Amino acid sequence: MSLKSSLLTxxxxxxxxxxxxxxxxxxxxxxxxxxxxxxxFIFNTLLFxxxxxxxxxxxxxxxxxxxxxxxxKNVSMQCLKNVAxxxxxxxxxxxxxxSLMYTDVNGYFGTPVPYSWPDAGAANExxxxxxxxxxxxxxxxxxxxxIVSGTLAERIKLWPFLIFTxxxxxxxYPISGSWQWxxxxxxxxxxxxxxxxxxxxxxxxxxxxxxxxxxGARKGKxxxxxxxxxxxxxxxxxxxxxxxxxWLGWFGFNGASQLAMGSNADVSDISRIFANTNLAATGGxxxxxILTQVMYKKVDVTMALNGALAGLVSITAExxxxxxxxxxLIGAVGGVIVVFSVPMLDKLKIDDVVGAIPVHLxxxxxxxxxxxxxxxxxSFGTQLLGVVAYGVFTFVLAGIVWxxxxxxxxxxxxxxxxxxxxxMAEVGVEAYPEFTKA
Numbered sequence: 001m002s003l004k005s006s007l008l009t010x011x012x013x014x015x016x017x018x019x020x021x022x023x024x025x026x027x028x029x030x031x032x033x034x035x036x037x038x039x040x041f042i043f044n045t046l047l048f049x050x051x052x053x054x055x056x057x058x059x060x061x062x063x064x065x066x067x068x069x070x071x072x073k074n075v076s077m078q079c080l081k082n083v084a085x086x087x088x089x090x091x092x093x094x095x096x097x098x099s100l101m102y103t104d105v106n107g108y109f110g111t112p113v114p115y116s117w118p119d120a121g122a123a124n125e126x127x128x129x130x131x132x133x134x135x136x137x138x139x140x141x142x143x144x145x146x147i148v149s150g151t152l153a154e155r156i157k158l159w160p161f162l163i164f165t166x167x168x169x170x171x172x173y174p175i176s177g178s179w180q181w182x183x184x185x186x187x188x189x190x191x192x193x194x195x196x197x198x199x200x201x202x203x204x205x206x207x208x209x210x211x212x213x214x215x216g217a218r219k220g221k222x223x224x225x226x227x228x229x230x231x232x233x234x235x236x237x238x239x240x241x242x243x244x245x246x247w248l249g250w251f252g253f254n255g256a257s258q259l260a261m262g263s264n265a266d267v268s269d270i271s272r273i274f275a276n277t278n279l280a281a282t283g284g285x286x287x288x289x290i291l292t293q294v295m296y297k298k299v300d301v302t303m304a305l306n307g308a309l310a311g312l313v314s315i316t317a318e319x320x321x322x323x324x325x326x327x328x329l330i331g332a333v334g335g336v337i338v339v340f341s342v343p344m345l346d347k348l349k350i351d352d353v354v355g356a357i358p359v360h361l362x363x364x365x366x367x368x369x370x371x372x373x374x375x376x377x378x379s380f381g382t383q384l385l386g387v388v389a390y391g392v393f394t395f396v397l398a399g400i401v402w403x404x405x406x407x408x409x410x411x412x413x414x415x416x417x418x419x420x421x422x423x424m425a426e427v428g429v430e431a432y433p434e435f436t437k438a
Contacts, residue, residue: 040262041127047270048132051256054249055139059086061245062146066153067431068239069302069354073421074154075234075431081149081158085165089142092170097141098134101174105182109175127260136256140200141169143253147204150354152211155218155418158426160411167401168207176203176393180386191386192378195257197317197367198390205361206394209350214402215411217351219418228346234432236301243305250277250312254319273319277312280319280331284311287335295339303339306355310334313360314367321374330370334363 034042063082067075098115117130124130145165152161177199179186193199220229233239254277260266288307292300311331315322322330341358350357365387372378405411412418417425424430 040260041124041129043261044128044259045132047256047258047261048128048136051252052132052136052139054252054256055136055143056086056249058139058143058246058249058253059083059146061242061247061249062143062150063242064238064245065242065305066150066354068235068237068242069150069233070153071231071421072234072432072435073423073430075423076427076429077158077422078149078153079431080427081161082146084158084162085145085149085169086142088162088165089145089169090138092166093138093141093174094134096170097174098137100171101137101178102182105178105184107185107188109178109184110182127262140196140253141173144173144200144204144207145169147201147356147360148208148211151208151352151356152215153353154422155351155412156211156215157411157413158422160405160409163405163409164207164211164398164401168398172207172394172397172401173200173203176390179389186386186389189385190378190382192371192375192383193317193368193386194319195254195316197313197364198387201313201316201360202364202368202387202390203394205357205359205364206391207398208352208356209361210395210399211402212350212352212357214399214406217349218353219415221351222346222349226347228343233302239302239305243308247281247308247312250281250316254316258320269320275324276319276322276327277315279324279327280311280315280334281308282311283328283331284308284314284335284338287311287332288339291336291339302355303342306338306342306359307335309359310338310363313363314370316364317367318371318375323374326374330367330373333366333370334359337362337366 059082063079066078066082070078095114096112099113100110103110103113103115115134117134118124145168148164148168149161178184180191180193180199181187218231221231222228251274255270255273258266258270258273261270284307285304286307288303288310289299292298292303311334314330314334315327319327338355338358341362342352342355345352345357352358368387369380369383371383372380402411413422413425421430
């Protein structure tokens with residue numbers, strides 16, 4: 001053996017002995033890795049939580065849109081209504097709403113009991129954590145009530161509105177929601193509403209329409225000769241901010257409705273939903289801008305803002321299947337609906353302060369009926385059945401609740417209080433005290 005070979009052999013042996021003498025390192029210990037199922041569980045839960053955060057932020061969007069669209073003397077009232085309705089919705093959806101919508105649904109409604117989730121430290125069964133699902137569904141429920149708030153602004157008393165909110169979020173929305181998302185009779189019939197053009201937006205729109213009819217218009221909105229008197233909002237800057245916040249939140253609204261993020265296909269579909277959601281909003285804006293320029297020779301910023309929201313509502317029923325061009329066109333039709341339906345409501349003397357009925361009700365109907373255009377697994381007849389069922393149920397029952405409130409505790413402030421502004425009459429705190437007093 002050569003000297004070189006002898007040295008190498010000796011060094012190798014010495015290294016082996018030294019290695020045996022060194023204590024086992026941390027990385028040598030057994031390491032437990034999450035299984036594929038556990039990894040999918042984690043990412044699905046994370047999707048629900050992130051989507052829920054974004055939809056919760058839409059509450060701020062609704063608030064800013066509304067305070068921008070009302071007069072300065074009613075801004076504090078809208079702020080109070082929005083923070084209160086979100087809180088009431090959260091409580092009611094725990095007390096009765098979630099179980100009524102999802103637990104042991106018999107085809108028409110579930111079990112009216114408080115909902116609960118596993119104890120702290122317990123491993124949850126299923127594809128995602130129980131509490132994450134409850135949170136995600138709860139913020140959808142609150143969004144439904146926010147739609148009603150804007151329509152009835154400036155002439156609805158606080159407590160009747162909050163009582164109606166409790167009924168809507170605890171009973172009406174959960175029952176109708178169980179028909180589709182709870183696996184009820186419409187789901188079995190083949191009705192399709194991916195993220196809630198009808199289940200959330202049209203339901204809120206029907207409840208708002210019933211309230212607007214029973215409540216009546218703001219004083220001075222319509223003249224005796226049929227003339228429409230515009231009532232400008234206090235801040236287009238805040239209304240625009242609110243629109244952009246809603247636009248951002250919609251990515252959680254639609255994207256997280258995929259309900260799964262544990263595979264390549266799921267994440268790819270979520271990305272596609274994000275892109276289509278954004279394109280539909282842009283289509284709504286561009287259509288509203290062009291149409292108002294042609295019709296009125298000027299571009300109405302409120303129409304542009306509502307065009308964006310109408311585009312978002314329109315794509316919500318099916319944000320996954322459309323091509324990019326189809327998404328733009330679906331949103332553009334929503335923008336057109338807004339431009340034509342706002343003056344139509346004025347002709348009917350239905351006062352909708354923020355344009356929620358054109359945006360959420362009418363564009364929601366359009367989006368639901370448009371689903372078969374891009375989804376071969378659906379039919380126009382079944383989609384129409386769902387639209388009619390949700391409309392009749394919500395409009396009739398919401399109208400009954402509004403009427404009971406009207407004849408019992410009253411739903412409208414006095415003319416003097418309305419003239420003074422609800423900030424002073426109902427809240428006692430003015431949003432802009434120096435400005436309004438001046």
